[in-house]
Amino acid sequence: MKRLYIERFYLNRADDEYPMTVRIILQMRDDVDGHLLEEAVAAAQTRYPYLCVKLGVECDADGSEHYVYHDNPLPWKVTNSRQPVCLCSEEANEHLMAFAWWNDCVALDFFHALIDGTAAYRILRTLFYEYCRRRYDNELDPAGVWVAGDIIDEAEWTDPATLQRPASIHPHQLPERPPVINLATDAVVPLADKKEVVQIRISEEQMMKRVRACGATPTSFLSLLLARAIARLHPESAPLAPTVTVAVDLRHTLGTDAAHHSQVGGLFLSFGQDIQGENFEAQVAAFRKMVKEQTYPQGRMDRVEALPTLEARYQAFAPTNQLSQQYGSCMFSYVGKARLGAAEQYVREMCTETDSAYMIVVEVSAAAGIFCISFMQRFTTDVYLDTFLDELHQQGLTYEITDRHPLQIAPIADYRGGWIKEPEATDEEAKNEYTLIDR
Secondary structure, three states: OOOOHHHHOHHHHOOOOOOOEEEEEEEEOOOOOHHHHHHHHHHHHHHOHHHOEEEEEEEOOOOOEEEEEEEOOOOOOEEOOOOOOOEOOHHHOOOOEEEEEEOOEEEEEEEOOOOOHHHHHHHHHHHHHHHHHHHOOOOOOOOOOOOOOOOEEHHHHOOHHHOOOOOOOOOOOOOOOOOEOOHHHHOOOOEEEEEEEEEEEEEHHHHHHHHHHOOOOHHHHHHHHHHHHHHHHOOOOOOOEOEEEEEEEOHHHHOOOOOOOOOEEEEEEEOOHHHHOOOHHHHHHHHHHHHHHHOOOOOOOHHHHOOOOHHHHHHHHOOHHHHHOOOOOEEEEEEEEOOOHHHHHHEEEEEEEEOOOOOEEEEEEEEOOEEEEEEEEEEOOOHHHHHHHHHHHHOOOOOEEEEEEEOOOOOEOOOOOOOOOOOOOOHHHHHOOOOEEOO
């Protein structure tokens, strides 16, 4: 197999404290039938052969080490427990993703080195189509869903790292950003030992009506409210500015829309003094402009990737978690609407939980007519949360806090040592096991 594109970031950065894993939870309208869910997971697994892998390491002729994917014929793990299994371990059949269920909830846990939110949504669409047609309606409409038995397009296998890099990865001359308010060192309240998750529920109809009225997108709108909340709590911060680090999908920019490799970039939305003095609509326009200007592939990992050993790359990334706090005050991510197709009628809501070095991490999910804002915070009081909620209130939005609990995401096994090299099938040999569209 080819070298892993994403080893340039997540595999080099993940550790016990920040395992770079994500949990997406869907609450169903009825209690989960575990047997039918296992059948549905098995069916969904056949649709994504390129995700049935385990990690390994190979060396070039010059001795340089690289992570690779080995084929993994074992089934994706499904457990009846809210506790996530350890990914990349025997507990997960060495897979980089796993499923769990309890009561009326189903969770997908995945290592960000394998897939991102866009790919995870595709898998969940397949899974819930397979589950709901077994549970509720054998003739459930598969429109808009990749289902078991599909002809698999070759573009789904494409590793962006094998493609020619864009001629220019900096299409715009970006203005200099103001220095950042670092909530790890300068928060107005003490830090807690661990993060907790606060689930905030808002109707999609109400949210989108306000978003459209001010010319925003959900990302620009909610990230602006985060920045405004931080600015309110740090009124004397100038020249420091609240800066929201936003995760963005680079598939369209890279021309690899069908690929399932993790293809996430980051951009920085600074709420400087010049923007703070504008009216709300102008602030929205400024944030949208920053999103457009910064959405491009970035080449800053090249020097790290040139290091010859995996250990050297990990050590080079060791300061990254602390350094990231100097580039952003908080983290925001919104993949988009789940678009679960006909199966969505059986879903109540959906939420996403993850962690990073930021003291505030906000993940937004939208399904079944509900926006679920997962506000993950590491503070001893709710002052930042309450101020963000007040920003929602000032925009005329009615919200409900539906749950609070300690953040719990899947751990990862120690994949940096003890690898046994295995023989690899060529890409063509692997692909010939499935039906592909000729191009």
